[in-house]
Amino acid sequence: MTVQPSPHSTIRIGISGWRYEPWRGVFYPKKLVQRRELEFASRALPSIEINGTFYAMQKPDSFAQWFEQTPDDFVFSVKAPRYITHIRRLEDVHQPLANFFASGVLRLRQKLGPVLWQFPPSFRFDADLMEAFLKDLPHDTEEAQKLARQRDPFMARRESLEIDANRPLRHAIEIRHESFATPAFIKMLRQHRVALVVADTAGKWPYLEDITADFMYLRLHGDAELYASGYTDKALDRWAGRVAAWSKGDQPEDAHLVEKDHAPPKCTHRDIHCYFDNDLKVKAPFDAATLLGKLGLPNHLEQPCLDLTPA
Structure with missing residues (x-):
């Protein structure tokens, strides 16, 4: 089944992360060297969620390399550090927020989603x-x-504060506790123009x-097993x-609504x-490509425009 989305909206369907050993020889061609996996994935699908930023502070040069390795019209989303959400649990996070935005994420320039x-x-x-946290979030690159200029001193040797232009900056929140299912939270997100993640977690x-x-x-x-099961054709029709x-x-x-x-x-x-984050059994890239097709949108999963000769 093919459905028609709005011609005025931008739809990005992709994968969460790209460096997975089981994907080699299945999604990635056997002869593709590991350092070129992002090049391949970014030419097969229009967007990727960077999840390495969740686990550790990345270096400015890494963001710059990711920018250079991907097509001009490609877009990344960036998973924010768990240090802020899981360790500090939003307590006194102004400095960690400054450190995150000073770490080089702004070097993604127009590819920062x-x-x-x-x-x-x-x-x-x-x-x-939550209100204090949402007030602190920047909504454009300026x-x-x-x-970022308020970062901690230890960032001095691993920072990147320059921007090439002022662009909008969007935020999305994924919750995993039932206490968030309250109209007060929905109202708060709307006031701060932050998206609530629609998370299918089996x-x-x-x-x-x-x-x-x-x-x-x-x-x-x-669809049925967290991080593992693929989506049936019927399920992808629904999505x-x-x-x-x-x-x-x-x-x-x-729609499943709180408010x-x-x-x-x-x-x-x-x-x-x-x-798609069902990566354990190499389902994610193929489900993403199928969903793109059901929306009449292009993907290049079969023949990505990439010379596989080792660089």
Whole structure:
């Protein structure tokens, strides 16, 4: 089944991460050297979620290399550090936020898409803590640069503070505790123009579809088994229909909503970022390509435009 999304929205469907050993010889050709995997993946699919930034502070040169290795129209989303969300748990995080934006993420320039903030299952909704955090988030690259200049002294030898232009900066929040299923949280996200992640987690964590920003952010972790199972053709038809509806400024008739009394902000179209995270059994890139096809969007999974001769 093919459905038509809004021609006015930008739809990016891709994968979460790209460096996985089981993918070699299945998604990646056997003769492809490891250092060129991002080149291959970024020519097969239009977007990738960087997840290495979640586990450790990256270097400016890494962001610059990722920028150079990908096509001009490619977009990354960036998973924010777990130090902020899981370790500090939003307590006194102004300096860690400054350090993150000083670490080189701004070197992605026009390829910098949304920043993903994922919270652990044990993190409960705290209105005051969340409000303070949301107020601190920069919404364009000039604001991010201003924040980055407040970084800790230890960043002096591993920082990059320059920007080439002022561009909008989007944020998305993925929650994993049922206490967030409250209208107060939805209202807060709307006030700060931050997207609520639609996270398909095979029923393990809350599934919410409230629209809170001018774009939608989807993370598909597995249809039946978390991080492992692929999506059936029927399941991908369902996701295609939902993406098409959201792209037109609508919402599915059976949307799973927390805030049922107040409609989301009206708009003629919404951009979509969707990432498959069912990577354990090499399902993610193929599911992403299939979903692109169901939306009538191009992918180059069969023949990426890349010379596989070792560079």
